[in-house]
Amino acid sequence: MMGKKKDEYACFNDLAATEIEGVDYRICVTDRTSRIAIVAPHGGWIESATSQIAAAIAAAEFSLYCFEGLRPGRPHSDLHIKSEIFDEPKACHLVEDTEIAIGVHGRKDNGDQQTVWVGGLDFGLRDRIAKALMQNGFNAVVRNSGETLAGIDRNNICNRGSSKAGVQLEVPRTLRHQLANNTPRLNNFADAVRAAIGQYIADGDSVSDQNAMG
Numbered sequence: 001m002m003g004k005k006k007d008e009y010a011c012f013n014d015l016a017a018t019e020i021e022g023v024d025y026r027i028c029v030t031d032r033t034s035r036i037a038i039v040a041p042h043g044g045w046i047e048s049a050t051s052q053i054a055a056a057i058a059a060a061e062f063s064l065y066c067f068e069g070l071r072p073g074r075p076h077s078d079l080h081i082k083s084e085i086f087d088e089p090k091a092c093h094l095v096e097d098t099e100i101a102i103g104v105h106g107r108k109d110n111g112d113q114q115t116v117w118v119g120g121l122d123f124g125l126r127d128r129i130a131k132a133l134m135q136n137g138f139n140a141v142v143r144n145s146g147e148t149l150a151g152i153d154r155n156n157i158c159n160r161g162s163s164k165a166g167v168q169l170e171v172p173r174t175l176r177h178q179l180a181n182n183t184p185r186l187n188n189f190a191d192a193v194r195a196a197i198g199q200y201i202a203d204g205d206s207v208s209d210q211n212a213m214g
Contacts, residue, residue, distance in 0.1 A: 044068025
């Protein structure tokens, strides 16, 4: 079986030197000076429907960033820069100016079309979001150290807010497309995530000492 194709670019400067903004990709930023930033670094046609999901979660409340591939049919690897090395300046500035970032990503179904993988270094918020999704009719599981797409690398874009710990949502392809084509269900998904964040902030929870350990 052939391995996954290597990403074309190792950093944003390399990508920008070859690809044309407004033709191959676009960058969308809405800075609401909120404590939370919702980030889709592989939006548009890179990981389809992640931009829509991120925008629904952000609503009119949280800051929003989307890096979007504009040309359908291109291989995922063409514009995909790994979250651990994602260095587009506007994304970095937005995330570093907020407390917590929530990364919205797309994963392959791999036999499971409905389960959202919830990772990241903010274990408290991670667990709350997973629980809220399950309470609202979605399948969700927590991803821990050693598991694929756990979002625990300290350089992951979701972990670069001022708290140094965020959350990563990996949404399977089938569920992404269902959400993008069903506005009430998308709103239900987004409301669940946003409610978990709101309650987390209201309760005054903070990143645990375990999260902050080197």
